[in-house]
Amino acid sequence: MDPKEIQIMIENGMSGANVNVEGDGTHFEAVIVSQDFDGKTLLERHQLIYKVLGDAMKERIHALSLKTYTPEQWENIK
């Protein structure tokens, strides 16, 4: 699976999110910056992304590391 494909799925599912996905076809790493994460726990943030990825996460994506930030958090770590 192409990392771009995962990136587009997340971008389509979360409007306004800044998404970057890298990977070797089996293991992927995604960095997602979205206002939608504001006020959500890590668990809720990851669940939101898993929901967007739906069956792809169950069937086609073997391993996906997630880093989730609000725009404010992202400003602070840049």
Place this chain on the structure above:
Amino acid sequence: MSEDIKNKIGSQIEQNNVVLYMKGTKDMPQCGFSARVVQILNSHGVDYEAVDVLEDPDIRQGIKEFSNWPTIPQLYVGGQFVGGCDICVEMEESGELGPILQEAAK
């Protein structure tokens, strides 16, 4: 998921303060993500129950539905789902994981 599996997972989580659903065993993790969480839990010196999902396909599938979470490993502390590897690592780095492990061990 069958009622049997649901009950089995429910009682594993209820009867153990800390439960890690993982691939492989504590001594021989079969996946880097599972190994990472084992390493973190070991570093805290807490007792925990490790369930090897590779030993039981029903649990492997069942735990994903039970937690509504698509990946393994999965950590439960004090009956609550904490998260997968990324969340454990982030909570470890931020210092949040230690206190909840200590609290559950009481």
